[in-house]
Amino acid sequence: MPDGATREDASQAVTALYEAHAVGLIRLAVIMLGDRAAAEDVVQEAFCGLYRRWGQLDEPGKAQSYVRAATLNGCRSQLRQRIRAQRRGGPAPDSADAASAEQAALLGEEHQLVLRALRRLPDRQREALVLRFYLDQTEPEIAATMGISRGTVKSTTSRGLAALGRLIQEESQR
Amino acid sequence: MSPVMSTEARLRAATRAAADTVAPGSAPPLRLPGDPAAGPLPGFYLDQTEPEIAATMGISRGTVKSTTSRALAALGRLLQEAGR
Numbered sequence: 430m431p432d433g434a435t436r437e438d439a440s441q442a443v444t445a446l447y448e449a450h451a452v453g454l455i456r457l458a459v460i461m462l463g464d465r466a467a468a469e470d471v472v473q474e475a476f477c478g479l480y481r482r483w484g485q486l487d488e489p490g491k492a493q494s495y496v497r498a499a500t501l502n503g504c505r506s507q508l509r510q511r512i513r514a515q516r517r518g519g520p521a522p523d524s525a526d527a528a529s530a531e532q533a534a535l536l537g538e539e540h541q542l543v544l545r546a547l548r549r550l551p552d553r554q555r556e557a558l559v560l561r562f563y564l565d566q567t568e569p570e571i572a573a574t575m576g577i578s579r580g581t582v583k584s585t586t587s588r589g590l591a592a593l594g595r596l597i598q599e600e601s602q603r
Numbered sequence: 604m605s606p607v608m609s610t611e612a613r614l615r616a617a618t619r620a621a622a623d624t625v626a627p628g629s630a631p632p633l634r635l636p637g638d639p640a641a642g643p644l645p646g647f648y649l650d651q652t653e654p655e656i657a658a659t660m661g662i663s664r665g666t667v668k669s670t671t672s673r674a675l676a677a678l679g680r681l682l683q684e685a686g687r
Contacts (some may be wrong), residue, residue, distance in 0.1 A: 443633070443635065444635070447630070448630075448633075451633070452625060452627055452628065455629075455630055456621075456625045459621055459625055465625070466664075469630070469631055470663040470664055470665060471663070473631075473633065473634065473663055474662070474663045476633055477634075477636055477661060477662065477663075480636065481636070536617075536620055536621065536624070537620075539616075540616065540617040540620045544618075547618075558614060562611060563615070563618035563619070563622065593610055593614060594610040597610065597613065
């Protein structure tokens with residue numbers, strides 16, 4: 430947590446970054462989660478994390494990749510919580526209900542089908558596919574964002590696409 | 604939807620459509636964590652709801668929930684100890 434005089438500077442800098450990038454990151458989180466409120470929470474938390482670490486970032490350019498990585502992490506733990514809740518057989522967390530209701534209202538059946546399948550993929554495959562085909566990142570960029578090698582990006586993306594095709598088929602037969 | 608449409612094309616279209624549900628300029632204001640010296644958890648004596656506490660403290664709703672339940676459990680243990 431920044432303190433004293435640096436707190437004001439940090440808060441201004443982080444707020445400016447938020448204003449420039451929040452919508453883009455909320456969009457990314459909505460793709461991952463299908464739930465606007467949960468997406469906003471994840472992004473809010475990512476920027477609070479940036480604020481807490483502000484003095485420790487060696488270059489300001491890293492701030493943007495920090496919040497993107499923190500957003501992806503936040504989405505991963507949200508999805509994991511949903512799966513755990515489903516396994517316990519308890520009621521689905523509000524966010525999962527909200528997700529289906531929201532998507533049903535805003536998106537057609539075809540898109541919902543694809544997004545449901547996407548959310549069933551392993552974390553790394555889902556993230557690699559979204560970075561590649563939604564954010565149009567190159568393989569080296571994806572490698573940097575995810576902290577994996579370029580070779581792993583290539584194989585994860587192609588396995589992910591094949592698995593997504595199978596899950597889409599499954600979802601369409603439900 | 605054409606049956607020959609590739610998985611990649613379907614993924615591109617679906618992610619774009621989901622992203623488009625978030626309008627430009629529609630992000631809520633950022634709430635940064637306040638001064639830790641600002642005071643205790645405002646939930647119970649102010650009877651705030653979880654979203655209100657989240658906004659007041661600049662933390663997520665999930666964090667409000669977990670912090671509140673951990674604090675209540677800890678308070679229970681401390682009351683027990685104090686009663687001995």
